[in-house]
Structures are given as C-alpha cells and as structure tokens.
Amino acid sequence: xxxxxxxxxxxxxxxxxxxxxxxxxxxxxxxxxxxxxxxxxxxxxxxxxxxxxxxxxxxxxxxxxxxxxxxxxxxxxxxxxxxxxxxxxxxxxxxxxxxxxxxxxxxxxxxxxxxxxxxxxxxxxxxxxxxxxxxxxxxxxxxxxxxxxxxxxxxxxxxxxxxxxxxxxxxxxxxxxxxxxxxxxxxxxx
Amino acid sequence: xxxxxxxxxxxxxxxxxxxxxxxxxxxxxxxxxxxxxxxxxxxxxxxxxxxxxxxxxxxxxxxxxxxxxxxxxxxxxxxxxxxxxxxxxxxxxxxxxxxxxxxxxxxxxxxxxxxxxxxxxxxxxxxxxxxxxxxxxxxxxxxxxxxxxxxxxxxxxxxxxxxxxxxxxxxxxxxxxxxxxxxxxxxxxx
DNA sequence: AATTATTTTGAATGATCATTCAAGATGTGT
DNA sequence: ACACATCTTGAATGATCATTCAAAATAATT
Numbered sequence: 001x002x003x004x005x006x007x008x009x010x011x012x013x014x015x016x017x018x019x020x021x022x023x024x025x026x027x028x029x030x031x032x033x034x035x036x037x038x039x040x041x042x043x044x045x046x047x048x049x050x051x052x053x054x055x056x057x058x059x060x061x062x063x064x065x066x067x068x069x070x071x072x073x074x075x076x077x078x079x080x081x082x083x084x085x086x087x088x089x090x091x092x093x094x095x096x097x098x099x100x101x102x103x104x105x106x107x108x109x110x111x112x113x114x115x116x117x118x119x120x121x122x123x124x125x126x127x128x129x130x131x132x133x134x135x136x137x138x139x140x141x142x143x144x145x146x147x148x149x150x151x152x153x154x155x156x157x158x159x160x161x162x163x164x165x166x167x168x169x170x171x172x173x174x175x176x177x178x179x180x181x182x183x184x185x186x187x188x189x190x
Numbered sequence: 191x192x193x194x195x196x197x198x199x200x201x202x203x204x205x206x207x208x209x210x211x212x213x214x215x216x217x218x219x220x221x222x223x224x225x226x227x228x229x230x231x232x233x234x235x236x237x238x239x240x241x242x243x244x245x246x247x248x249x250x251x252x253x254x255x256x257x258x259x260x261x262x263x264x265x266x267x268x269x270x271x272x273x274x275x276x277x278x279x280x281x282x283x284x285x286x287x288x289x290x291x292x293x294x295x296x297x298x299x300x301x302x303x304x305x306x307x308x309x310x311x312x313x314x315x316x317x318x319x320x321x322x323x324x325x326x327x328x329x330x331x332x333x334x335x336x337x338x339x340x341x342x343x344x345x346x347x348x349x350x351x352x353x354x355x356x357x358x359x360x361x362x363x364x365x366x367x368x369x370x371x372x373x374x375x376x377x378x379x380x
Numbered sequence: 381a382a383t384t385a386t387t388t389t390g391a392a393t394g395a396t397c398a399t400t401c402a403a404g405a406t407g408t409g410t
Numbered sequence: 411a412c413a414c415a416t417c418t419t420g421a422a423t424g425a426t427c428a429t430t431c432a433a434a435a436t437a438a439t440t
Contacts, residue, residue: 005417021303025215029398039419040399046417050398100303108355109296112289113211123355130356151366155349162348163341165298165313166320176341180370195387219428229389230429236387240428 008046011036015057020103023110024054024118054118061103062125069132079136080185083153087181090157091173094164101161130154149183156180198236201226205247210293213300214244214308244308251293252315259322269326270375273343277371280347281363284354291351320344339373346370 014036018027029050033040047053069086076082093099100106104122111119130150137146156177163169163176178186204226208217219240223230237243259276266272283289290296294312301309324340331339346367353359353366368376 023213023215023300023303025213026300026304028396030396041401041420042418044399098303101299105352106299109291109299109352110213110216112291112355113213114216123357127356147362148365148369151353151362152369155346155353155363155366155370157349158352159345159347159349162295162299162352163345165302166317167313172337172341173345175338176345179338179342180345218426220426231390231431232388234429 006038006042006046011038011046012057012060015053016061016103019054019057020061020106021098021100023106024050025110051118055121058103058107058118058121058125062121065102065104066125066129066132069129073136078185079140080183082136083133084184084186087153087156087160087177088174090160091164091170091177094160094173095170099164101164105158105161126154152181196228196232196236201228201236202247202250205243206251206293209244209247210251210296211288211290213296214240215300241308245311248293248297248308248311248315252311255292255294256315256319256322259319263326268375269330270373272326273323274374274376277343277346277350277367278364280350281354281360281367284350284363285360289354291354295348295351316344342371 015032018031018035022031027050029040029043032038032043032050032053036043038046043053047056072086072089073079073082076085104126107122108119108126111122130153133153134146134150137149141149160173160177163173166172174189178184178189205222208221208225212221217240219230219233222228222233222240222243226233228236233243237246262276262279263269263272266275294316297312298309298316301312320340320343323343324336327336327339350363350367353363356362364379368374368379
C-alpha cells in the first residue's frame with residue numbers, strides 16, 4: 001500500500017445510485033467519472049471495466065438488501081410481522097419521488113437477453129433472497145408450506161417493485177398485499 | 191401515394207422483437223437496419239427517430255396484448271376461468287428459451303428514471319390493462335371487490351413476469367398463484 | 381413521353397462511447 | 411535523500427452511436 005486510495009465505499013455508493021437509476025447500457029463511463037469524481041484511469045485500474053464496476057455495485061447492493069431483510073426478521077416479534085414490515089416498507093419506498101424499483105430486478109430484466117454474467121448474478125441473488133425468506137418461515141411453518149409461501153412472497157415483492165411505478169398505487173398495493181397474502185399478521189389499514 | 195411502401199407491419203413486428211429483447215438503449219439503429227432490412231433513410235422518413243419507431247412498436251405490442259386478453263376473457267365460461275387461463279399462459283411463456291418478460295414492463299423499468307415519454311406510454315398501457323381486468327370482474331363481483339382483485343391480479347402478473355426468469359420456476363409459480371389468488375377457479379395441478 | 385411527387389439508398393457526419401497509456405504525483409522502504 | 415512501487419491524471423484512440431441528405435429509383439399524374 002502506497003498512497004491512501006480513493007474512498008472505495010463512496011465510489012461504490014455513487015455507482016449504485018447511477019446504475020440503479022439508469023441501468024447498465026444507459027449509464028456512460030463519462031457519467032461515472034462525473035458522479036464518482038474519479039478519472040477514467042483510476043476506475044479502470046481499480047475495477048477493470050464498466051462491467052467490473054457494475055458487478056461490484058450490484059454485489060454491494062445485494063448484500064445491503066439481504067442484511068436489511070435479516071435485520072428486520074431478526075428483530076420483529078414474529079417472522080410474519082417482519083415480512084409485513086418489509087413489504088410495507090417496499091410500498092412506501094415506491095411513493096418517493098426518485099423511486100427506481102429494485103436494482104437486482106432491473107438488472108435481471110435489462111441484461112437477460114444477452115445472457116450477460118451480470119444477469120446471472122442478479123438472478124442468483126434474487127434466488128438467495130427467496131431462500132432467505134424460506135429459511136425464516138421454516139421456523140414457524142413446515143418445510144412445504146414455507147417453500148410455497150416464500151414463492152408467494154417473492155411474487156408479491158416483484159409485483160410491488162413493478163406496480164410501484166403506477167401513480168397513487170400505494171393504497172391499492174397495501175390492500176392487494178392483504179388480499180394475496182391473507183395468512184400474514186397485517187396491521188389494520190387506517 | 192406513389193410507390194408501394196415497405197411492409198410496415200412486418201417492420202414493426204421485427205422492431206418489437208428487437209426492442210423487446212434488448213431494450214431501448216441496448217438496441218442500435220444498426221441492428222434495426224439489419225433486422226428490418228430497411229435503410230436508415232427509410233426508417234427516419236417513416237418514423238422520425240429511434241424513439242418514434244420504438245413508440246410505434248410499443249403501441250402495437252400493447253394493442254396485441256390487450257386484444258389477446260379480451261379474446262380469452264370473452265370466450266371462457268367465466269371471467270375467473272379466463273384469468274386462470276391467461277396467468278397459466280404467462281407462466282408457460284416463461285419456460286420458453288427466448289423468454290423476455292413483458293415489453294411494457296421492461297420499458298417502464300428501463301426508462302422511468304429519465305421521465306421519458308416512452309415510460310409514460312408503458313405505464314398508461316399497464317394501467318389500462320388493470321382497468322380491463324377490473325371491468326370484466328365487475329360482471330361477476332361488486333365494484334369494490336373487483337377493483338381489489340384486479341390489483342391483486344396485476345401484482346401477480348408483474349410477479350410472474352419477473353419471477354419467470356428463475357430457473358425451474360414454473361411449478362412454483364403455478365403453486366404460488368393458487369396460494370395468492372385462491373378465489374380463482376383453478377384447474378387441479380397434476 | 382414528360383413531368384412531378386414520393387420513396388429508397390447508403391455513404392457521410394459529428395457526437396459520444398468504453399478504454400488506454402505515457403507522464404506526473406504520491407507514498408513506502410532503505 | 412534516494413530509489414522504488416503504486417496510484418492518479420486526462421488527453422488520445424478507435425469504435426460505434428443516432429441521424430442526415432444529396433442522389434438515384436420508382437410510381438403517379440399530365
């Protein structure tokens with residue numbers, strides 16, 4: 001180690017924001033240079049390519065997401081209540097002005113056709129999130145039911161991540177989630 | 191009218207395929223030229239821009255989708271059975287080798303951040319599809335329940351369109367749909 | 381047949397793309 | 411203080427991008 005390198009965490013944070021918002025193809029390295037403050041040479045020395053930087057950003061996002069799920073599920077009174085909290089949070093996120101769905105989902109949809117490695121990563125991470133829900137559910141339900149319900153949860157999460165773009169959709173989503181996941185301990189809607 | 195123009199329908203069909211698979215940003219006009227057989231000048235005279243061509247392709251796709259939904263719902267014995275058939279078809283589509291979700295959803299996710307007009311179109315069309323389901327449901331259920339169930343259906347459609355990328359997901363989706371939409375007259379799973 | 385209107389052609393344009401690399405700067409080891 | 415390893419710089423590179431337009435071709439009209 002020679003000189004204090006650039007703040008890698010911050011660069012990844014900025015890259016997540018850019019790539020998440022605009023996607024892989026529509027984000028230019030020029031924009032990366034601008035938003036991270038790094039010069040092209042530094043980026044390429046550190047990450048190898050645009051794809052390399054994207055991969056690291058995507059990985060960091062996935063880790064952050066998984067940790068955030070664990071954090072909620074570990075601290076709520078029951079798994080069901082934790083899941084309600086997470087889903088409710090996702091609905092609320094969608095009401096924000098700069099809402100942009102889920103980075104993993106967007107990457108999967110954008111890059112699936114090219115059989116891109118980044119698509120494989122996104123798909124694998126989403127799969128591991130389903131596994132996470134399943135393993136938590138197994139603390140309260142039998143394995144078969146847990147697997148089934150984990151799938152149903154994922155269908156609803158994906159649904160919310162897309163439906164969230166519809167204007168004024170929050171209220172309908174809250175109701176729709178209660179309709180499709182009636183076995184969860186939902187707090188009453190006011 | 192002077193000379194018989196190029197086959198517009200066929201050009202749109204080819205453009206739908208390209209844009210649907212690869213998205214707006216990752217599709218180049220060079221690829222459009224190659225896949226449609228048209229030269230740049232003809233494309234620009236007829237559609238004005240890449241965005242113009244994309245808009246027409248997206249519109250044609252949306253119309254086709256809506257017609258296909260109507261066709262099923264009009265011919266099945268009940269609305270519920272029609273919806274089951276449509277959802278089952280979406281699951282089966284996802285098992286095809288060149289599966290690429292839904293053109294409207296992909297467009298919405300790709301172009302939302304830029305506030306692009308194409309995003310507005312995609313969002314509006316998806317909204318009109320929900321309205322279509324709601325209006326059909328109102329033939330069999332009261333308005334409030336119809337609205338609620340239309341939302342729940344859309345959540346599941348969006349879910350299926352994303353979840354479909356997961357390997358071996360068809361079976362789980364069939365089960366997950368029955369879990370989340372238990373009020374539909376599902377045929378038994380074998 | 382001649383004229384006019386429209387469509388097609390495809391090379392050319394300038395912008396922007398991801399990436400490179402020689403030169404300079406900064407830190408560590410001696 | 412000197413040498414060495416590493417990092418940063420940013421202009422340059424060649425490829426590819428969307429788009430244009432003058433010229434040629436084709437059809438309708440006179």
